[in-house]
Amino acid sequence: MTLQLHTFPALTDNYGFLLHDPASEETACIDTPDGAECLRQAEAKGWRITQVWNTHWHADHTQGNLAVKSATGCTVIAPAEEAHRIEGVDRTVGPGNTLLLGEWQAEVFAAGGHTLGHIAYHLPAATIAFVGDCLFALGCGRMFEGTPDQFWASLQRIAALPQDTTICGAHEYSAGNARFALHADPDNLALQDYAREITAKRAAGEPTVPFRLERELATNPFLRADQPALQARWGGGDAVATFAALRAAKDAY
The missing domain is CATH 3.60.15.10 (Ribonuclease Z/Hydroxyacylglutathione hydrolase-like)
Structure with a gap:
């Protein structure tokens, strides 16, 4: 089974991304420009967000972290160098680290x-x-x-x-x-x-x-x-x- 990618518009010109692994039923939300919209999009797909992967600290990428975490209990993962500027972080990663979505490995650079x-x-x-x-x-x-x-x-x-x-x-x-x-x-x-x-x-x-x-x-x-x-x-x-x-x-x- 392959990963499923769902892209959706958010805010004025942002995109949100949901990456879903059907085998494990895990879903990563890459950045959270609008927490309510991220949750709506996941619900419409029948997916439950289990992880958030932040790319950087700017609000239009992280301001939905707490809303998504509160609704789903997901793990919020963020760049180690910027985690002090990001709300809701559970785990930090940096270049050379890896993440798992089910059995799919993501490399951080x-x-x-x-x-x-x-x-x-x-x-x-x-x-x-x-x-x-x-x-x-x-x-x-x-x-x-x-x-x-x-x-x-x-x-x-x-x-x-x-x-x-x-x-x-x-x-x-x-x-x-x-x-x-x-x-x-x-x-x-x-x-x-x-x-x-x-x-x-x-x-x-x-x-x-x-x-x-x-x-x-x-x-x-x-x-x-x-x-x-x-x-x-x-x-x-x-x-x-x-x-x-x-x-x-x-x-x-």
Whole structure:
């Protein structure tokens, strides 16, 4: 039996994720943007949330922890470096740790940059990764707390996952990201195709999340800061400098 993923919109532009193992009947809720909505979605699927996996401390990812925990008695798991800023934490994890959902193993890796202690969860056997606000379709998170070196290293860890990995980024930012990506890398034909597809999906009210890593590697300028063409265009002498230039330009775009 395979894992079942349920993605649902929450708040203004967040996504919530429920990952269900039919064999054990365990369900992980990855981040809790809206506790009541997380519970409604789980009830509609006939699933009981047994774990919460937080990616970072921001309220739109953790503010539903207590509501979900109170209703279900679930275990709340959070990044060790940020647990003091998160309510309801029962267990902390960090890079190199593993979690189990039934018999499915999730590997924790560092995804800092957006926040210092941000983590991501990768389930190799299910070819899926939950990356919070580190990576979005055609974009990445704002660099609120980290440094360009740290953020680029985090993106490289994601880039090193198998290319068929399904990436669950936590926001519907794809349309805006596509506009900047076309500005950043205007000659990329694969990007042009992807941007048209995103425009069509959003016009039809369809989500653009989750997405495949393979496509991001070919189109997402923040993952391609090591490419000579982008470095030449953005004046970066290396990948970190180019990433920093792209992130600053996106902030002002």
